[in-house]
Amino acid sequence: MKKSIIIIGSGMGGLAAGIYGQSNGFKTTIFEAHHLPGGQCTSWKRKGYVFDACLHTLNGLKPDTKTYAFWQELGAVPCENVKRNEFVSAIDSGGNNFHHYFDLEKLESHMKQLSPEDGKLIDEYIKCIKSFLSINDMLGITNFGTFWEKLRIVPFFLSKLKQFQYTMATYAKKFKHPFLRKAFPYIRNSLPDMPLFGYLAEYTSYITGDSGWPRGGGLMFSKNMADYYKQLGGVIHYKKNVVKILTENNRASGVELEDGTQFTADYIISNADGRKTILEMLDGKYMNKKVARYCEPFPDNFEVAFSVIVYLGVKRDLSSCPSALLQFLDQPEEIGGHCFDHLHMQIFGFDTSMAPAGKGVIKVELFTKASHFARLYQDKAAYQAEKNKIGNKVINLLEKQFPGLRADVEVVDIATLNTWERYMGGTLGHNNFPYKYKNLTDIRNIMDFIFGLNKMFNLPGLKNFYFTGQWVTSMGSLFSNALTGKNVIQKICKHCGVKFVK
Numbered sequence: 001m002k003k004s005i006i007i008i009g010s011g012m013g014g015l016a017a018g019i020y021g022q023s024n025g026f027k028t029t030i031f032e033a034h035h036l037p038g039g040q041c042t043s044w045k046r047k048g049y050v051f052d053a054c055l056h057t058l059n060g061l062k063p064d065t066k067t068y069a070f071w072q073e074l075g076a077v078p079c080e081n082v083k084r085n086e087f088v089s090a091i092d093s094g095g096n097n098f099h100h101y102f103d104l105e106k107l108e109s110h111m112k113q114l115s116p117e118d119g120k121l122i123d124e125y126i127k128c129i130k131s132f133l134s135i136n137d138m139l140g141i142t143n144f145g146t147f148w149e150k151l152r153i154v155p156f157f158l159s160k161l162k163q164f165q166y167t168m169a170t171y172a173k174k175f176k177h178p179f180l181r182k183a184f185p186y187i188r189n190s191l192p193d194m195p196l197f198g199y200l201a202e203y204t205s206y207i208t209g210d211s212g213w214p215r216g217g218g219l220m221f222s223k224n225m226a227d228y229y230k231q232l233g234g235v236i237h238y239k240k241n242v243v244k245i246l247t248e249n250n251r252a253s254g255v256e257l258e259d260g261t262q263f264t265a266d267y268i269i270s271n272a273d274g275r276k277t278i279l280e281m282l283d284g285k286y287m288n289k290k291v292a293r294y295c296e297p298f299p300d301n302f303e304v305a306f307s308v309i310v311y312l313g314v315k316r317d318l319s320s321c322p323s324a325l326l327q328f329l330d331q332p333e334e335i336g337g338h339c340f341d342h343l344h345m346q347i348f349g350f351d352t353s354m355a356p357a358g359k360g361v362i363k364v365e366l367f368t369k370a371s372h373f374a375r376l377y378q379d380k381a382a383y384q385a386e387k388n389k390i391g392n393k394v395i396n397l398l399e400k401q402f403p404g405l406r407a408d409v410e411v412v413d414i415a416t417l418n419t420w421e422r423y424m425g426g427t428l429g430h431n432n433f434p435y436k437y438k439n440l441t442d443i444r445n446i447m448d449f450i451f452g453l454n455k456m457f458n459l460p461g462l463k464n465f466y467f468t469g470q471w472v473t474s475m476g477s478l479f480s481n482a483l484t485g486k487n488v489i490q491k492i493c494k495h496c497g498v499k500f501v502k
């Protein structure tokens with residue numbers, strides 16, 4: 001008889017576990033609290049505008065790469081890669097502008113025109129970018145390569161040790177030109193602590209066509225996977241919130257839903273928030289020192305990236321706007337308890353499927369302290385008032401770049417960490433990763449990710465139970481979290497003595 005697996009949650013990790021589970025002869029069932037698949041990889045519609053939750057970059061859009069092959073196994077591709085001209089444009093009201101083009105000749109001449117005094121550094125920068133391009137399918141090899149394939153690119157990484165020491169912020173200091181010094185730290189989604197090599201790996205994967213934007217956004221991508229899962233015979237129950245994981249003699253044996261119904265299975269996989277799984281669904285029974293440390297709450301003053309997202313549906317043609325814009329402000333502005341000297345936004349004029357004809361979406365991503373909205377959320381009126389205030393302020397600031405914008409705004413929608421918690425069941429919005437290191441771009445997180453260290457797939461003393469998704473990877477990316485679904489099924493196959501097939 002087929003062994004059965006229950007999967008809690010249909011995020012990337014949950015869907016991938018379901019798909020590989022079905023392909024390997026298991027009987028799998030997903031219980032998903034939301035009414036849609038995909039978890040964070042989702043989007044929603046307001047008056048014809050599509051607001052996308054998570055995507056900036058999707059890796060694995062180029063057919064001859066390992067990541068594409070992985071997405072193919074999951075039924076997620078093909079999807080159209082909508083081309084963009086630049087990674088980001090940075091501007092200020094004094095007429096300064098810096099466009100980080102994908103065309104390297106254009107980038108070089110633009111940067112040199114902007115700052116002839118930085119000529120030598122620009123040569124070094126362009127040379128460094130080109131060296132990243134010399135490795136075919138770098139992201140694929142790093143993430144999906146065999147030991148020997150990985151070993152073959154070690155000399156490249158050794159030759160780049162000098163670049164490894166830089167973050168976006170520290171590299172920016174090398175520029176003499178004031179606007180380059182100011183803008184460069186923020187070009188990768190306003191994450192100045194991002195290691196430079198991480199940015200260059202991502203940026204060059206756009207040039208090769210491996211990374212990009214899938215037409216239609218995140219939900220379409222997740223739905224492709226959910227449809228494929230169902231084609232393989234998998235079952236998803238939506239609006240089914242799991243509240244308990246049942247155990248028998250320290251073996252995970254089933255789940256209990258909010259309405260009290262219980263279901264049993266041979267294996268249980270949680271793609272849900274790790275803290276909730278460990279502390280609530282399992283009543284904190286399977287802990288040791290390491291698990292306790294991973295479950296520590298994020299401190300109140302922890303600054304969370306993308307913790308407030310302002311979506312604007314505007315009746316204006318945005319097709320000639322850059323796809324991502326860093327707008328430096330004339331003076332620092334307080335928004336949601338955080339002081340900003342710039343606004344970072346995605347402008348969806350480049351994907352016509354994101355808005356009705358002749359209209360477009362602007363998505364402004366802000367940072368706040370973890371505690372800011374959590375406190376306000378206790379008082380619904382105060383929470384709504386703060387959201388309105390933020391929306392108004394953002395529109396006012398954008399007016400400088402887009403005169404007359406306010407009159408064109410047809411829809412304003414604002415997501416906070418509480419919105420994510422409400423829809424995804426996390427304990428800190430979308431930050432469903434252990435509190436191992438302070439932030440996502442911490443070099444130790446990236447090293448753990450590359451070398452597969454410190455991953456928490458299991459819990460001490462609990463058999464037949466596995467985690468997938470961000471709790472395992474400590475990282476935010478679709479393919480890495482989907483990959484944990486494959487890893488878990490490989491582990492279950494090994495446990496059952498069955499040969500894993502892709």
Ligand SMILES: Cc1cc2nc3c(=O)[nH]c(=O)nc-3n(C[C@H](O)[C@H](O)[C@H](O)COP(=O)(O)OP(=O)(O)OC[C@H]3O[C@@H](n4cnc5c(N)ncnc54)[C@H](O)[C@@H]3O)c2cc1C
Nearest residue numbers: 009011013033039040056057242272425469470476477478
């Ligand atoms: C703002 C933002 C931008 C991002 N940008 C990118 C990007 O550009 N490129 C990229 O590759 N990645 C990006 N990411 C990261 C990526 O979206 C996530 O890392 C990935 O989607 C997480 O997948 P997951 O497997 O951890 O599951 P999640 O997406 O966290 O899904 C978990 C699922 O479990 C369900 N669930 C939770 N609790 C229960 C319960 N008790 N019962 C039943 N179901 C439950 C939830 O409803 C959800 O569907 C971004 C993330 C964010 C937040």
